Amino acid sequence: MHPTTPETLVREHTVYACVMGSRAFGLATEGSDTDRRGVFLAPTELFWRFEKPPTHVEGPAEEQFSWELERFCELALRANPNILECLHSPLVEYADATGRELLDLRGAFLSRRVHETFTRYALGQRRKLEAGVRAHGAPRWKHAMHLLRLLIGVRDLLRTGTLTLDVGDAREPLLAVKRGEVPWPRVEARMNRLAEEAEEAAGRGPLPAEPDRPRVEDFLVRVRRASALGARQPDAHDEVVQRVVGGRGTGQR
Secondary structure (H helix, E strand, O other): OOOOOHHHHHHHHEEEEEEEOHHHHOOOOOOOOOEEEEEEOOOHHHHHOOOOOOOEEEOOOOOEEEEEHHHHHHHHHOOOHHHHHHHOOOOEEEEOHHHHHHHHOHHHHOOOHHHHHHHHHHHHHHHHHHHHHHHHOOOOHHHHHHHHHHHHHHHHHHHHOOOOOOOHHHHHHHHHHHOOOOOHHHHHHHHHHHHHHHHHHHOOOOOOOOOOHHHHHHHHHHHHHHHHOOOOOOOOOOOOOOOOOOOOOOOOO
């Protein structure tokens, strides 16, 4: 077993990579960063050592962050907002056979748990915004915009069972909030209304009560076994899902 650095795990063992942030949300403007997220599969033999492979890696590129597959699945089953959004990015840059199967499992991770986790996250962000208002007379408007986007997303997810990241027609109203053109009381009222609509949708939407944990675990066990047996995974030269980061959501429009 050869030494494997965290950077090598990302460079050589990534199974899924996407663009997140404003570009995935359809809220990018000129000068927006390109946030990249990914999932890597640590070779099974690395788990036989006393020192286990990392659960996540920051880098090696700027604005890049990756999770090991098992950790990613654990967080997704807990309905972690950042993880679920990563799995539903409309800007997929790379997916090998394992990555494509992970994408096919997106529905297995979704459940009514999203109401609790997204709401808890939103409340934490709301408190920070309110602290900014008390201290400075105004919130951090960019954060206010993204909180509205999150609340719209979870409301629609609970209503439809589908997590959609691109804000579509809500782009301009949200960017107006980012520019500070909407008074805070109106923004606050909008947040309250969205939270109420999400609460109402949680009790009658199509999502199951719990995620399909056995299906996800079966996937993880098969992937670990294949790695232990030395089964080859397709690399960058094989058929992959790959999109050039461009067009809608990737620049100013």
